[in-house]
Amino acid sequence: MKSEAQFLELIDTHFKGHHDFVALGRGDDCAVLTGGKDLCVSSDLFLEDVHFRHEYFSAADIGYKALAVNVSDIAAMGAKPVAFTMDLMIPSNLDDEFWNDFFKSMSMLARQNDMVLAGGDLSKADKLGISISIFGVAGSTGFLKRQNCAYGDILFTIGDIGLARTGLMALEATGTKAREALPAAVLAHLRPKPKVMIGTLLNAAGVKGLMDVSDGLARDLPRFLGPELGADLTIETKTLNSNVITFAQTIDVDPVEFALLGGEDYALLGAVSPFEAGKAESVPGFTRIGTVTKEPGLTVNGKTFTTPGFDHFND
Amino acid sequence: MKSEAQFLELIDTHFKGHHDFVALGRGDDCAVLTGGKDLCVSSDLFLEDVHFRHEYFSAADIGYKALAVNVSDIAAMGAKPVAFTMDLMIPSNLDDEFWNDFFKSMSMLARQNDMVLAGGDLSKADKLGISISIFGVAGSTGFLKRQNCAYGDILFTIGDIGLARTGLMALEATGTKAREALPAAVLAHLRPKPKVMIGTLLNAAGVKGLMDVSDGLARDLPRFLGPELGADLTIETKTLNSNVITFAQTIDVDPVEFALLGGEDYALLGAVSPFEAGKAESVPGFTRIGTVTKEPGLTVNGKTFTTPGFDHFND
Known part of the structure; x- marks a missing residue:
């Protein structure tokens, strides 16, 4: 992948679709998330040689897990994910096949959970790194929090x-x-x-x-x-x-x-x-x-x- | 800074306060942003040796600019920032004074713009990196977008x-x-x-x-x-x-x-x-x-x- 434009094109190929909770998607200064319901938000890092190693993580594993660990935070609120943003740190040593597998795997998990990629940032870097922020909505019962239990529970x-x-x-x-x-x-x-x-x-x-x-x-x-x-x-x-x-x-x-x-x-x-x-x-x-x-x-x-x-x- | 707990304590020292748009702040699996209004969201990276160099960026400059570039995206929507999340990549070579200056400067900019730190993630890394997602609300006139002009404007x-x-x-x-x-x-x-x-x-x-x-x-x-x-x-x-x-x-x-x-x-x-x-x-x-x-x-x-x-x- 040689330019930012090529990257954005590949991302558009894999991450399609609209969501009721995303009023404005990728491509502007900001995305717009629809109001009306409280949104829960979480951000997690997934970094080469800290959270994963290329030695035993395939491109598909990395793309999957970077998003999955964020989805897990939404699940822990008793909520459903709707959208996420991704900041991607891109080293020069990964080929087109890597990126195709990475995005394919991540986008499959996104589709399974009915959520869309709403925005993000790309930068060159020494090592691969993914920072995802994810957004979710609760059902009628609200969000499930920590520190909300009592003696005997x-x-x-x-x-x-x-x-x-x-x-x-x-x-x-x-x-x-x-x-x-x-x-x-x-x-x-x-x-x-x-x-x-x-x-x-x-x-x-x-x-x-x-x-x-x-x-x-x-x-x-x-x-x-x-x-x-x-x-x-x-x-x-x-x-x-x-x-x-x-x-x-x-x-x-x-x-x-x-x-x-x-x-x-x-x-x-x-x-x-x-x-x-x-x-x-x-x-x-x-x-x-x-x-x-x-x-x-x-x-x-x-x-x-x-x-x-x-x-x-x-x- | 030797442990995650010490980092979180320093962050709590600098980033205090509540915001009407943040129903649940730091410390849970997710933060909760109050519904009722559409939210605009943007994510930007700020990475050592890509976006800044220690040679001529002080700790205060780095903390300031990492957040400022994100605030700028909210400004470009004609909106006001309300909260942000921060994923922080932490190398081992920065001392307590660095982090104090970094957070002090960033939190001052946050206060000036009446926004709170709602959550994030910490990880060790080879180089310093900051990934921020920021949230804003529009006035009664809505958000200002790109590609919304006509011949003669x-x-x-x-x-x-x-x-x-x-x-x-x-x-x-x-x-x-x-x-x-x-x-x-x-x-x-x-x-x-x-x-x-x-x-x-x-x-x-x-x-x-x-x-x-x-x-x-x-x-x-x-x-x-x-x-x-x-x-x-x-x-x-x-x-x-x-x-x-x-x-x-x-x-x-x-x-x-x-x-x-x-x-x-x-x-x-x-x-x-x-x-x-x-x-x-x-x-x-x-x-x-x-x-x-x-x-x-x-x-x-x-x-x-x-x-x-x-x-x-x-x-």
């Missing part, structure tokens, strides 16, 4: 905990060979599935709070509970994905502890009142992990748990 | 054309010495002034279309006119900033041609009907540069002008 997750970390560690250790040994884990890292439909169902089911688990449950749970509350968790090894158990045993750590520290799960963490849990419990994948306690702090299977989770700067 | 600019390019070239050639030789030009490059108030006045004055001149007038004018129309410009050398004239003469090029190719002006380019131009002409800085013609193509001072402007990938 049931805590639950939907989606595998620790599986993406298993995939990442296996890929880092053995490269693409990991695809055969731990296929579910590798897929969880390369192609996390945003749970938009699940989030919408949970919202309609009267769930009180919901959160995207992206830095590991151990680190994200206190953020979900807020400073005043704690949690008492019961997590049996057998509830974990078998890839997590296998890998944790290989490196000789406790599978539950490993799972709690796993970053990039893009699982959902939620709280529901024990008196109104019926509907939520029937949502596919609902896994009860414990209850909210009066005092701050985390107990797992009867023991105090203090190890911090993933830190973006130090891990 | 008056074309005008507000803000110096070519001045920022003069500053950039002088800084690249002579470093910070350029500050003394060409102070206005250096300031135009380091600290471009977003014209929010001017945009609002032009909107109220019945201007038909408005655009942010960021890639040079020669390149941006066809984008503004659309494929069906052209422009006949009359630009006298004496209307240019004296720094532009001085510098162009030094490097032995025609000052008008140099000015037309200047990127990063963050001037406004607009069109107004000749029958309704009275109010617009009274807006401070209004400079008539020509008229819209029936046929595509650009004529400057009676001669056809074909040199393309700035291309992000090749210049």
